Amino acid sequence: MPSEQTLRILDTIRAVPRGRVASYGQIAMIAGHPLGGGGARDVVRILVSMSEKENLPWWRIVRKDGAIALSPGNGAELQRTLLLQEGVIFDASGKVAEAYFWTLYE
DNA sequence: CAACTGACGATAG
DNA sequence: CCTATCGCCAGTT
Numbered sequence: 001m002p003s004e005q006t007l008r009i010l011d012t013i014r015a016v017p018r019g020r021v022a023s024y025g026q027i028a029m030i031a032g033h034p035l036g037g038g039g040a041r042d043v044v045r046i047l048v049s050m051s052e053k054e055n056l057p058w059w060r061i062v063r064k065d066g067a068i069a070l071s072p073g074n075g076a077e078l079q080r081t082l083l084l085q086e087g088v089i090f091d092a093s094g095k096v097a098e099a100y101f102w103t104l105y106e
Numbered sequence: 107c108a109a110c111t112g113a114c115g116a117t118a119g
Numbered sequence: 120c121c122t123a124t125c126g127c128c129a130g131t132t
Contacts, residue, residue, distance in 0.1 A: 006129070024114050038127030040114035048112055049130050061113075069113040076113090 002050070008032060009046050016060045019086045022102040023064040030104065044069075059083060060102075066095035 002010065008031040016022045028039030043061070051058040059082040063069045070076040080090065088100050 003129075028114090034127080038115085041112075041127050042114095042129070044113055045111080045127095045129055045131095051113090058113085063113080064115070071113075074113080079113090 006046055009043055010054055010056065013056050013061065016057060016102050019088060020102040021060050021062045021088060021096050021100050024061060025064055062096055
């Protein structure tokens with residue numbers, strides 16, 4: 001069974017609005033985890049192991065620089081497609097514009 | 107129960 | 120610009 005911290009992260013991920021993306025560190029921060037890279041690792045672990053079992057919008061999670069974090073051939077193309085379907089645009093370098101990052105204002 | 111696994115992020119060189 | 124290293128630690132096997 002997931003811990004409370006895990007549940008908080010799962011909940012935070014589910015709270016990302018459609019057509020927006022969030023970074024790992026951002027999720028960790030909102031969920032109340034220590035930053036500096038360590039918190040982001042939590043999000044990674046949770047996504048890797050639980051995104052299939054839980055009902056998570058894992059495709060809305062990207063790296064802080066806007067690039068897709070997945071390795072090519074491991075779902076990266078799928079993630080890009082899913083985001084495009086939600087209206088998220090990628091620039092020439094394959095990154096999401098900062099304007100698409102979830103801001104918590106809504 | 108021990109070892110392994112990671113889709114990050116900051117920093118230093 | 121790039122690579123290397125460290126911090127962080129739940130979940131899976």
